[in-house]
Every structure is written in C-alpha cells, then in structure tokens.
Amino acid sequence: MIQGIDHVGIAVRSIEAQLEFYRQTLGLQQVQIELVNEQRVRVAIIQIGDSRIELLEPTADDSPIARFLERHGEGMHHLALATEDIDGAISTLVDRGVRMIDTTPRCGAGGTQIAFIHPKSAGGVLTELCQHGSQTRLEVQTSED
Amino acid sequence: MIQGIDHVGIAVRSIEAQLEFYRQTLGLQQVQIELVNEQRVRVAIIQIGDSRIELLEPTADDSPIARFLERHGEGMHHLALATEDIDGAISTLVDRGVRMIDTTPRCGAGGTQIAFIHPKSAGGVLTELCQHGSQTRLEVQTSED
Numbered sequence: 592m593i594q595g596i597d598h599v600g601i602a603v604r605s606i607e608a609q610l611e612f613y614r615q616t617l618g619l620q621q622v623q624i625e626l627v628n629e630q631r632v633r634v635a636i637i638q639i640g641d642s643r644i645e646l647l648e649p650t651a652d653d654s655p656i657a658r659f660l661e662r663h664g665e666g667m668h669h670l671a672l673a674t675e676d677i678d679g680a681i682s683t684l685v686d687r688g689v690r691m692i693d694t695t696p697r698c699g700a701g702g703t704q705i706a707f708i709h710p711k712s713a714g715g716v717l718t719e720l721c722q723h724g725s726q727t728r729l730e731v732q733t734s735e736d
Numbered sequence: 737m738i739q740g741i742d743h744v745g746i747a748v749r750s751i752e753a754q755l756e757f758y759r760q761t762l763g764l765q766q767v768q769i770e771l772v773n774e775q776r777v778r779v780a781i782i783q784i785g786d787s788r789i790e791l792l793e794p795t796a797d798d799s800p801i802a803r804f805l806e807r808h809g810e811g812m813h814h815l816a817l818a819t820e821d822i823d824g825a826i827s828t829l830v831d832r833g834v835r836m837i838d839t840t841p842r843c844g845a846g847g848t849q850i851a852f853i854h855p856k857s858a859g860g861v862l863t864e865l866c867q868h869g870s871q872t873r874l875e876v877q878t879s880e881d
Contacts (some may be wrong), residue, residue: 592762592763593762593763593764593784593785594785595784595785595786595787596741596744596784596785596787596789599741599744599812599815601859601860601861603859608859609859612857612858612859615832616829616832616834617737617738617817618737618738619738639738639740639741639817640738640739640740640741640786640818641740641785641786642740642741642787644741644815646859664860665859665860665861666855666859666860666861667744667812667815667861670744670789670812672762672784673785684761687760687761689761710811712757713757714746714748714753714754714757714791714810714811715746715809715810715811716746716810716811716812
C-alpha cells in the first residue's frame, strides 16, 4: 500500500526567506514553485533524492497553513506517504477503522492526488497519502533564480 | 552533501500503542526496536521504502523526548537528512554560518552517526544529518512479534 516517504510539508511564513537554507546552504537546487489555490498556499517543491520537501506559505489569512502558523509557528506540518493506488489505499484504511479527513482524493501540488488521514488515527501526525501521475516525477525543473 | 530524507522522527508516549497503526494498518512490517541510552529513548525504526520512520518513546522524565511531549504532545519531532560524509557536511554548514547543535557527530539509532542543526538555522525544523555505517541498511530485521 505504501511505497515510501513522498514528502515532508513544512509551514513557512515566507518561501523566499527559507528557500536560501535549502538551496544555497544544503545545495538542493531542484526547486519548483506553484500555487495551490484550493488550499490558499504557495508551495516550493524541493527535490531531495527520491523524496521532496514542500515549503508551504499561506496566500490568505484563512488558509489552513495561516492557522497552523498562528498556533504553532514555523515547522513541520504534515508527513506524506507515497502510494501507487490512492483509491485502494483509502478504501483499505476506512475498512481498517481509520478516520480519514478525505475519503475521496483531491488535487495536491505537482499534479498529485492526495488524501489526509486524521491525526487522531495517526499518533498526532497529520499524515497524507500521495499518488503521483505518470509524468509528475519528471516535471520537476531545476530553477536557479 | 544531502542524498535524501533518511527518516522522520515522531515523538510518542508508547511505541506499542502507535506501532499498530504503522504495522497492521499501513502494512509496514519491517520494524526494529532498540534503546538509545544516551538520549534516554526507545526507538522503533520502521522501514518505509528507502527511508524510515522512527517512533521515539522516552525512557526517563528528563529525556529530551519527554520534554517535547510535555510541551507539544505526540507528533513530528525532527527531520533527518541522509549524508554520506557527515564530517564534511558539518564543516561545510559551519562555514556557511549555520548554527549546529552538534559540531561533532554522535551515535544515533541503527548504528548511525548523527548531528543536529539548530531549528533557528532551519526554519523552525529540528533537522538532523544522518550517516549510515557500511552495514546498517542491511541490518533491519523483519519483526512479527
């Protein structure tokens, strides 16, 4: 059901302020930035080996990430697990008594389909299931700006 | 300098209580449990693809994980990045002005050498550098008990 850690989502006030650490200091140069309007966030997808770090910056005061930043400050927001069959995974988890935030997949960053497991079913960790389309892993661009 | 996400460390009150979710519900069967006395924690290392999830349970009230649980409750504690040359990575990061908690590596779970970057230098995320010995990736046992 689960193939690996797809990404770790990190809530930040400013992508530009934090990106220097990942790009210049750690040398992770493969970065793609996009808007996810539905969630009212800008996302910087930083490729790191076969996984990614996603920096999540709110674009509105009522964004879920804005509320997270108010309560907790900057830091890790969610853990995303890679699956090749998100519909099957959701169905299996519901059968096993897991409380899902999303019982049908929705669109995530980078052309993914995602569904969140409620932290109460996952030891306090907001856990995401994440399925890539057939091409999304190839679409990450090297950005030097 | 960085090869990927080595693991995500999750603070838990009881490994046994949380392990069911990872093992039975998510089907992640490769689990190894060990004591890290220096940090006063028990660690369940759960293999997930090429990465790991580490469940961290305090073994004493003055354990760093006990203090984290008091302040934040159960949840993600640190993000560990894989490096093949931890001494070189520390040296490079210090040169680049990063505030290190550990300027020399110490022993982590699973025979690793680890060094923490201060969250103030990493956008609020307690970030670990983690180098495996030549054999530790092969030592993970399947445990069914």
